[in-house]
Amino acid sequence: MGQTLAQKVYESHVxxxxxGEPDLLYIDLHLVHEVTSPQAFDGLRAAGRRVxxxxxxxxxxxxxxxxxxxxxxxxxxxxxxxxxxxRRNAAEFGIRLAPMGDRDQGIVHVIGPQLGLTxxxxxxxxxxxxxxxxxAFGALAFGIGTSEVEHVLATQTLPQYPAKQMSVTVDxxxxxxxxxxxxxxxxxxxxxxxxxxxxxxxxxxSAIEALSMEARMTICNxxxxxxxxxxxxxxxxxxFDFLQGRPHAPQGADWDxxxxxxxxxRTDPDAVFDREVHIDAASLTxxxxxxxxxxxxxxxxxxxxxxxxxxDENERRAAESALAxxxxxxxTPLREIEVDTVFLGSCTNGRIEDLRVAAALxxxxxxDPNTRMxxxxxxxxxxxxxxxxxxxRVFIDxxxxxxxxxxxxxxxMNPDQLKPGERSASTSNRNFQGRxxxxxxxxxxxxAVAAATALTGRLTAPADLEMAGV
Amino acid sequence: xxxxxxxxxxxxxxRRSNVDTDQIIPAEYxxxxxxxxxxxxxxxxxxxxxxxxxxxxxxxAGASILVAGPDFGTGSxxxxxxxxxxxxxxxxxxxxxxxxxxxxxxxxxxLLTVVLPEADVEALWAAVEAxxxxxxxxxxxxxxxxxxxxxxxxxxxxxxxWRLLEGLDDVGLTERHLDDITAFEAQxxxxxxxxxxxxxx
Numbered sequence: 001m002g003q004t005l006a007q008k009v010y011e012s013h014v015x016x017x018x019x020g021e022p023d024l025l026y027i028d029l030h031l032v033h034e035v036t037s038p039q040a041f042d043g044l045r046a047a048g049r050r051v052x053x054x055x056x057x058x059x060x061x062x063x064x065x066x067x068x069x070x071x072x073x074x075x076x077x078x079x080x081x082x083x084x085x086x087r088r089n090a091a092e093f094g095i096r097l098a099p100m101g102d103r104d105q106g107i108v109h110v111i112g113p114q115l116g117l118t119x120x121x122x123x124x125x126x127x128x129x130x131x132x133x134x135x136a137f138g139a140l141a142f143g144i145g146t147s148e149v150e151h152v153l154a155t156q157t158l159p160q161y162p163a164k165q166m167s168v169t170v171d172x173x174x175x176x177x178x179x180x181x182x183x184x185x186x187x188x189x190x191x192x193x194x195x196x197x198x199x200x201x202x203x204x205x206s207a208i209e210a211l212s213m214e215a216r217m218t219i220c221n222x223x224x225x226x227x228x229x230x231x232x233x234x235x236x237x238x239x240f241d242f243l244q245g246r247p248h249a250p251q252g253a254d255w256d257x258x259x260x261x262x263x264x265x266r267t268d269p270d271a272v273f274d275r276e277v278h279i280d281a282a283s284l285t286x287x288x289x290x291x292x293x294x295x296x297x298x299x300x301x302x303x304x305x306x307x308x309x310x311x312d313e314n315e316r317r318a319a320e321s322a323l324a325x326x327x328x329x330x331x332t333p334l335r336e337i338e339v340d341t342v343f344l345g346s347c348t349n350g351r352i353e354d355l356r357v358a359a360a361l362x363x364x365x366x367x368d369p370n371t372r373m374x375x376x377x378x379x380x381x382x383x384x385x386x387x388x389x390x391x392x393r394v395f396i397d398x399x400x401x402x403x404x405x406x407x408x409x410x411x412x413m414n415p416d417q418l419k420p421g422e423r424s425a426s427t428s429n430r431n432f433q434g435r436x437x438x439x440x441x442x443x444x445x446x447x448a449v450a451a452a453t454a455l456t457g458r459l460t461a462p463a464d465l466e467m468a469g470v
Numbered sequence: 471x472x473x474x475x476x477x478x479x480x481x482x483x484x485r486r487s488n489v490d491t492d493q494i495i496p497a498e499y500x501x502x503x504x505x506x507x508x509x510x511x512x513x514x515x516x517x518x519x520x521x522x523x524x525x526x527x528x529x530x531a532g533a534s535i536l537v538a539g540p541d542f543g544t545g546s547x548x549x550x551x552x553x554x555x556x557x558x559x560x561x562x563x564x565x566x567x568x569x570x571x572x573x574x575x576x577x578x579x580x581l582l583t584v585v586l587p588e589a590d591v592e593a594l595w596a597a598v599e600a601x602x603x604x605x606x607x608x609x610x611x612x613x614x615x616x617x618x619x620x621x622x623x624x625x626x627x628x629x630x631x632w633r634l635l636e637g638l639d640d641v642g643l644t645e646r647h648l649d650d651i652t653a654f655e656a657q658x659x660x661x662x663x664x665x666x667x668x669x670x671x
Contacts, residue, residue, distance in 0.1 A: 016647050017656040026654050028662060036505035036548065048639070052651075058665040064501065078501040085503050129506060129547040129571055143571055145549035146505075147578030147640070155644045157651055162625070178577070193488055194567050228545070229570045232628050245587050247669040254661035261659070293488045293544070314487040314539050314588075321486070411546075413497045428599045430545060432492040434515050439587040 002268025004165045005234050006200040009265070015157055022159035026084040028122040030152045032059035032095065034086040035413070036127030040150035041089040051093040053156045056285045058117060059123040060098040062107045063413045067376050067403035070100050079414065085397045091417045093153075106379020106405045109133040109347040113217065114381045116246025120235035120262040124151055125174050130347045130429065132223040135232030136216035137239055137263045140200070142229040164274040166228065167267075169205040170227065172281035177462040179357070180215035181209070181349060181427065181446035183279070184222040185287035189297040191277060198227030199275065201265060203233050205283035207237045212355035213242040221348045222429050225294035226428075255335050286461045287443040288334055289431045291322035296431070300449065306330035325433050327421070334459050337443065341424040342373040343436070345403075346410040349427035350378025351449050352385050357410050358451035359391045362398040363464055365470065367455030373400035373450075374416060376408040400454065412437045425453040471580040473637030476609040477561045479534030480602060481617075482524050483595040487539035491572060494543070494551040508554035529602035537594050538565045543572025564610045564615065566591055572619040577630050578640065584608060584615060584624045593620070610634060 001013070017022040026062065030053075037059070044051070051057060059129035066077040074080040082222025083100070088402040090097035098104035104111055109130055126133060127149040134141035148158055168187055188195075201223050208216070216233050222232025240259055243249045250258040264325050289297040296319070298305070306370035323330065328337070344350075344358050355377065367373045375395045377383035386392055392402045409416040414431050418424055419469035425451050430444040442457060452460040455470050499511030516523045518576075524530055536555065542565035543551065552575045555563065563581065566588045576583045586594070597617055598604055604615040610631060615622045634642070 016650045024644060024650065024657075026651070028658075035500050039505040039549075042503075042505070045643075049641070055666040057504060063497075076501075082501050096668055098476070106580075117665060119663060122662070127547060130598040143547040145547055145548060145552070145571060145575035146573065149642065151641050153650060154641050155648075157644060158626070159640060159644065171648075192541075193544050194569075196569060197570060218594065224571075227541070227569065247665040250661040250663075257659070258661045293490065318484070318487050337500060369520075370502075410494075411497045413501065430490075430492070432490045434493050435497055438496075438515065464651055 002271035004271045005138060005202055005265055006132060006140055006163070006165060006232055007123055009123065010162060012121070022161050023438050024157045025155055025160040026225060027125050027152050028056060028221040029112070029117055029410045030057045031112055031124065031126035031131070032057060033062050033108045033128065033147070034082050035063045036146050037089065037149055038085045039111045040084065040153055041093065041148050042149040042365045044153060049154045051095060051153045053145060054094040056156060057095050057153070059086060059095050060108050060110070060111055061086060061100050061106055063407045063411065065100050065406040066415050067288040067406050067408050068333065068403040077186065086341045093187055107347045107350060107407055109221065110350060110378035110382060111212070113137065114379055116243055116249035119243060119258070120193050120239060121250070121265050125158065127414045130221050132229065132231050133217050133221040133347055135220035135223065135230055136213060138232055138235035138262065140230055140232065143224065154339040163200045163229070166196060166199040166201045166275045166277070167273040168277045168279065170202050170207040170279045170281050171205040172207055172280045174207055176283060176367070177448055178284050178286060178445045179448060180218040181282055182287045183460065184219045185289065185297045185444060186279060186284055187277070188222065188226045188294050189287065190224055193225060193293050196226040200226050201226065201228045201231040203231060208233060209236065212353055213238060217351065218348055225407060225429055229295050230411070230445060235262045259402070271465045288447050288449065288459055290328060291319060292325055292332060292431055292433050293318070294429065294431060294444060296322055297444065300334050300459060302334055302414065304328045304332045304334065314331060320433065336458060338423070338458045339371060339443065339453060341418060341427045342450050343424055343426040343428060344447055344450050345376030345378065345408050346428035347378060350376060352382050352384065354427065355386050358447045359394040361451035361465070362400065362454070363394050364421055365398055365455055367399040367454045371454055371457045373454040374403060374409060375400050376403045377405050379405045399462040411435060425450050425459060430436050471578070471637050471639060474561070474580060474582050474610055475633045476607060476611060477534065478605050479607045480532060480604065481535040481537050481559070481594065481598045482530040482533035483598050484524055484536055484538040485595060488541045488544055489538055490545035491536065491543055491548050491551040492545055495554040500548055500550050505553060506557060508550055509557035510572050510591040512554040512558040514577065529539050532637050534559050535562045535564065535597065535606050536560050540565060540566040540588065544569040547571045549575045549579060558643055564591065577634065580634070580637070582608060582610060582634065583594060586615065586622060586624060590622050596656060
């Protein structure tokens with residue numbers, strides 16, 4: 001029987017296999033940030049251990065960093081102490097760190113690909129669930145907890161069991177205004193937040209093959225919201241073109257050898273998936289979430305669902321509590337929901353293509369006077385590129401705020417937060433209660449919907465703008 | 471990590487599905503660099519905003535077994551969620567389905583996660599709601615949950631069970647195989663990337 005892409009990558013990294021024990025899997029790249037690492041470094045120190053492969057480890061500061069005054073010390077003493085702990089640990093253990101102000105700094109899942117450290121066929125881990133992002137390159141990439149961070153630092157391996165295999169095939173052509181974010185929100189709405197549990201998801205089909213690397217990263221990023229630790233896409237010419245010339249990509253003869261290997265990284269025709277999901281790209285429309293988990297999403301033309309119509313008791317109870325938290329009434333058209341804040345950024349949608357899409361919609365127009373729009377590039381590199389293209393001027397002229405790089409309003413760990421009761425349209429990945437700030441209400445959207453929403457002050461698809469003459 | 475063999479305590483019925491790790495402990499508590507003392511962040515939003523939240527009810531105050539709906543521990547990989555549950559006095563979480571990373575983190579932190587079918591979770595909810603003082607025993611050796619005259623078997627992979635029973639540290643176990651790791655490293659392709667030295671853009 002043939003192997004899936006994920007199985008090929010997994011099998012080529014098995015260091016040791018013994019009956020009755022998990023496999024020992026080699027890790028090619030370990031990404032580190034300030035939040036999930038301090039206790040791991042403490043563990044190394046307590047046991048007198050060193051970092052086995054500092055040269056396969058890369059650290060950055062992202063979750064805590066303010067996106068204003070980024071060259072000043074962090075005002076919040078607890079955040080500052082955490083960032084300073086990472087700096088001390090990186091220095092003590094000889095790990096490369098891209099600190100605030102560095103040209104390589106940014107969200108950990110944006111800088112790996114940007115630097116060319118993320119490559120096909122690799123195993124990549126990070127103490128962050130959105131490590132699945134790197135699967136866009138055909139890497140097996142997944143999030144780990146702090147105990148595992150310590151394990152990888154010490155041994156460059158992880159005990160693992162093979163995952164079950166799921167395919168999500170998206171065939172056909174995406175309609176105009178429908179993006180990768182809408183595809184993955186539709187997938188999560190279809191299979192649920194536990195649908196991918198225990199599985200690695202391979203995204204395939206003509207609609208996936210047609211996507212840019214940025215769009216593929218958006219899809220793989222949210223595999224975890226579908227319950228799958230990892231999601232991946234077979235590498236192809238789009239992947240190779242993205243990587244060629246990046247600082248850590250192979251060069252010369254090494255490049256040729258690498259591409260020859262990468263070209264073998266495809267699921268065999270006779271490989272068997274444990275579960276297969278099919279989506280017709282042409283049937284998709286912009287998706288938005290109405291509830292407090294990422295599976296609670298609907299096409300933007302729909303209305304807030306009525307919990308009474310939901311048969312499953314757990315789902316019904318979840319919907320009731322979501323509507324209460326979100327301050328929504330069943331039957332309200334999603335397009336009538338007004339927002340206070342629009343957030344464009346995060347490891348899901350903070351890359352250059354996301355900013356371009358939003359800027360194209362905002363150019364020459366102005367953000368709704370009652371709506372605040374925050375534009376946060378995913379990395380210093382993305383910020384510099386956007387500024388070279390003049391996108392910063394487009395955002396500023398439209399009345400949006402142009403910020404420094406970081407995780408920002410994706411999660412409440414830095415000054416960018418919603419106030420209690422405030423409502424956002426957000427290009428991030430989680431609409432959990434309080435995720436963007438205590439009492440904050442989040443609607444997950446694509447960059448295009450975010451920009452259109454910023455212009456009208458209520459959830460809006462790009463196509464609505466033309467009809468409304470905005 | 472403390473060994474886990476068997477545990478008897480009272481249970482708290484958390485009748486919610488999709489309990490994400492942001493609810494178990496919000497991000498603002500993750501700024502700390504210690505490994506203990508996270509009990510103040512455990513379910514803090516629900517404890518603060520919902521007077522009748524299960525852990526605000528005095529009859530469940532001493533519970534050490536949390537019984538939750540499906541998809542417990544979704545979202546962020548924060549092991550702080552597992553630490554907060556342990557710091558809050560829980561040794562076991564029972565649910566019909568756990569998020570993969572949460573479950574994996576639990577086995578490292580010494581928190582036992584037990585998967586039971588939804589019907590068994592419903593029955594356990596009903597039993598502890600009828601009698602919050604009902605002793606519930608989770609026996610890892612025998613792989614069964616017992617309360618009243620009910621015994622429900624559960625499954626766990628044998629290796630994880632052995633590690634938990636012995637309270638073994640993974641890093642120490644892996645270090646027995648350093649020769650295998652070194653041998654693997656010797657045959658990795660030379661073109662694979664290294665983060666050091668930093669290369670110019």
